[in-house]
Amino acid sequence: MNNIRANDLLARLPKVDLHLHLDGSVKPETILDLARRQGIELPVYDKDGLIPHMRVGEECGSLIEYLSKFDFTTRFLQSAEALERVAYEVVEQSAEHNCRYVEVRFAPQLHRNNGLTVEETIRHVVEGVKRGQRDFGVRVGVIAICMRNHSCESNLEVIEAAAKYVGKGIVAVDLAGDEASYPPECFREVFAESGRLGIPVTIHAGEAAGAMNVYEAVTNLGAVRIGHGVRLKESRSILEMVKDRRIPLEMCPISNIQTKAVSGWEAYPIREYLEQGLVVTINTDNPSVSGTNITNEYRVLADRFGFTTPELVKLIMNGVDAAFMEDHDKLSLRREMEEEMSSLGVLN
Numbered sequence: 001m002n003n004i005r006a007n008d009l010l011a012r013l014p015k016v017d018l019h020l021h022l023d024g025s026v027k028p029e030t031i032l033d034l035a036r037r038q039g040i041e042l043p044v045y046d047k048d049g050l051i052p053h054m055r056v057g058e059e060c061g062s063l064i065e066y067l068s069k070f071d072f073t074t075r076f077l078q079s080a081e082a083l084e085r086v087a088y089e090v091v092e093q094s095a096e097h098n099c100r101y102v103e104v105r106f107a108p109q110l111h112r113n114n115g116l117t118v119e120e121t122i123r124h125v126v127e128g129v130k131r132g133q134r135d136f137g138v139r140v141g142v143i144a145i146c147m148r149n150h151s152c153e154s155n156l157e158v159i160e161a162a163a164k165y166v167g168k169g170i171v172a173v174d175l176a177g178d179e180a181s182y183p184p185e186c187f188r189e190v191f192a193e194s195g196r197l198g199i200p201v202t203i204h205a206g207e208a209a210g211a212m213n214v215y216e217a218v219t220n221l222g223a224v225r226i227g228h229g230v231r232l233k234e235s236r237s238i239l240e241m242v243k244d245r246r247i248p249l250e251m252c253p254i255s256n257i258q259t260k261a262v263s264g265w266e267a268y269p270i271r272e273y274l275e276q277g278l279v280v281t282i283n284t285d286n287p288s289v290s291g292t293n294i295t296n297e298y299r300v301l302a303d304r305f306g307f308t309t310p311e312l313v314k315l316i317m318n319g320v321d322a323a324f325m326e327d328h329d330k331l332s333l334r335r336e337m338e339e340e341m342s343s344l345g346v347l348n
């Protein structure tokens with residue numbers, strides 16, 4: 001058996017990333033160039049100097065602190081060109097880490113300061129990822145995000161626009177933002193609409209608030225996947241419900257530690273979740289905010305929790321199973337990935 005801890009093998013393993021925010025995946029060099037083109041002043045004009053403005057440090061104490069980093073980046077993502085470009089580059093970065101499938105998510109309402117409509121933002125992000133898909137050979141889906149701090153009306157606008165792009169790039173809708181201040185109960189009306197329109201739903205829940213939020217997301221908002229779910233462990237009965245319904249968790253280890261969804265690695269419930277039979281997937285959340293990439297996420301898990309090769313392969317394949325993808329596409333993705341894994345000697 002190969003030594004899975006070898007960086008080389010982890011990097012080469014075919015992977016998927018189901019939870020990846022567009023505005024959390026922007027390269028500092030792209031910000032430099034966008035600022036120059038758009039005539040926006042920067043606090044510093046070198047790539048390394050920009051990093052502290054975009055990335056959280058060791059001292060990050062909460063989700064709210066983590067989310068404050070997005071204000072800096074979204075200022076540069078207010079035009080069709082910028083959206084298409086970063087969408088294209090996020091696919092490129094995923095390909096560099098051997099992702100074979102990515103779901104890129106973004107909140108249309110955060111990109112309208114210069115007059116784009118919700119539908120235009122979706123169109124440009126979809127165009128960018130499609131170009132990336134062609135150039136880098138990565139399958140891509142786009143998820144439109146509703147924000148917890150936005151009105152019902154503007155979130156409904158996102159759902160309506162997303163519905164027009166289902167089958168043309170959009171694969172699901174999501175709810176993100178400050179979880180502790182805006183409990184999901186407020187969003188029943190919004191996600192009733194996505195249910196009516198038949199759009200799959202994933203919800204950020206159980207990250208900065210407790211397991212009840214996961215319950216609400218699944219039973220009242222129609223979530224078929226859960227973003228993070230770290231605090232699901234606080235309720236045995238809700239955990240059992242998520243397990244019985246086989247609802248995949250999109251866990252993002254580095255981000256979860258940084259936002260203090262748990263107190264530290266010793267409390268990170270990934271092993272217990274797997275042992276209890278939950279469908280766990282591994283994702284990056286925000287590579288440029290968290291200073292991570294998908295290879296790094298698996299490396300940290302191998303190092304911290306001693307995951308073996310078959311366990312890491314299982315986590316990767318859980319991601320394939322959980323993908324918002326048509327069955328026949330999923331089948332061919334699974335076959336391709338299994339073939340690649342076989343040739344790497346990790347499927348025996």
Ligand SMILES: O=c1[nH]cnc2c1ncn2[C@@H]1O[C@H](CO)[C@@H](O)[C@H]1O
Binds near residue numbers: 021023107145
């Ligand atoms: O882990 C997270 N939890 C909750 N909200 C998040 C997380 N990461 C990013 N965003 C929020 O989603 C918006 C659209 O991408 C980002 O601007 C950020 O506010």
Ligand SMILES: [Zn+2]
Binds near residue numbers: 019
């Ligand atoms: Zn997220």
